[in-house]
Amino acid sequence: MHDAIQKADTLIEALAWIRQFRGKTTVIKLGGSIMKNEDALRHVLVDIVFMETVGMRPVIVHGGGAAISEAMDKAGIAPNFIHGRRYTDEATLEIVEKVLAGDVNRRLAEMIEEIGGRAMTLNFESTPVLVGEKLELHLEGDVVDLGYVGRVTEVERAVIENLCYAGTIPVIPSMCLDRQGQKYNVNADTAATTVAQLLGAEKLVFLSDVNGVRRDKDDAETLIHSLSASEARELITSGVIDSGMIPKVEACLETLDRGVQKVHIIDGRIRHSLLLEIYTSSGIGTQITK
Numbered sequence: 001m002h003d004a005i006q007k008a009d010t011l012i013e014a015l016a017w018i019r020q021f022r023g024k025t026t027v028i029k030l031g032g033s034i035m036k037n038e039d040a041l042r043h044v045l046v047d048i049v050f051m052e053t054v055g056m057r058p059v060i061v062h063g064g065g066a067a068i069s070e071a072m073d074k075a076g077i078a079p080n081f082i083h084g085r086r087y088t089d090e091a092t093l094e095i096v097e098k099v100l101a102g103d104v105n106r107r108l109a110e111m112i113e114e115i116g117g118r119a120m121t122l123n124f125e126s127t128p129v130l131v132g133e134k135l136e137l138h139l140e141g142d143v144v145d146l147g148y149v150g151r152v153t154e155v156e157r158a159v160i161e162n163l164c165y166a167g168t169i170p171v172i173p174s175m176c177l178d179r180q181g182q183k184y185n186v187n188a189d190t191a192a193t194t195v196a197q198l199l200g201a202e203k204l205v206f207l208s209d210v211n212g213v214r215r216d217k218d219d220a221e222t223l224i225h226s227l228s229a230s231e232a233r234e235l236i237t238s239g240v241i242d243s244g245m246i247p248k249v250e251a252c253l254e255t256l257d258r259g260v261q262k263v264h265i266i267d268g269r270i271r272h273s274l275l276l277e278i279y280t281s282s283g284i285g286t287q288i289t290k
Helices: 002-021 038-053 065-074 090-115 157-165 188-199 229-238 245-257 273-279
Strands: 025-030 057-062 119-121 130-134 137-139 142-144 150-155 169-173 175-177 183-185 203-208 226-228 262-267 286-289
Touching: 002 273, 025 038, 025 188, 038 057, 038 090, 038 169, 038 273, 057 090, 057 157, 057 188, 065 090, 090 119, 090 169, 090 175, 090 183, 130 183, 150 175, 150 188, 157 169, 157 188, 188 203, 188 245, 203 245, 203 273, 226 229, 229 245, 229 286, 245 262, 245 286, 262 273
Parallel strands: 025 057, 025 203, 057 169, 119 169, 130 175, 203 262, 226 286
Antiparallel strands: 130 150, 137 142, 175 183, 262 286
16 A cells, blocks of 8 residues: 555656646657667657547657668778767768667657557658758868758757647657758757747757766766756866867757757666656756756
């Protein structure tokens, strides 16, 4: 009986958050170590189906770097990264489209359906919803050519929102089309950021392989649960936030400036990390707010 009452108490704690976020859009970026771990990925997708079931409107934007690198290795193509972005020639673009917008995108939707949810693949074979242009990377006054790498400038908002209204989870690969029909590879973090901005999302959640922003990057116990935008900028200036966490936090800050209310960075490898972050008072990651 005691265990049963504790379960009921947990549901009651979640009730206020369920009511607060009912009908609100949350963009969830999937990638990295989560995509490589089948068990962790399944738990994340169970959480996403739960979110949709209780009235939230989750939208998935995903990468697939590990699967792309594996396919390139099989094809005998050496990966080439320039300032953290994959140089994409025609042969690489073909592999990215097949693996990311094809195999990975369909597999995510299939897993959601297996769990009991409803999902729609929004890829080039069905309905592409990310419109963009070739990315120009400016470094020290020079323009660096990354090949067929793009950035998202528009989203087909009505398509995504209609699916959400119908109780279907949109699954969007991080690739875009320009107005002439050229396809581009897009960094998944920046794609998710732009989708959240252009949808006017309530939340953007980055599923990472760390538990959030830490005062000591090597000590998980120094997790910072909540940051304002100004506090986050101070931590970047002071060097507490450094290396690979800087671009992620800067993307969070840009997203807040564009109208998204909260951005979360959580460890997606923790079982039910999404539910614990969104539907409990303490959370398990870092939330950054205006």
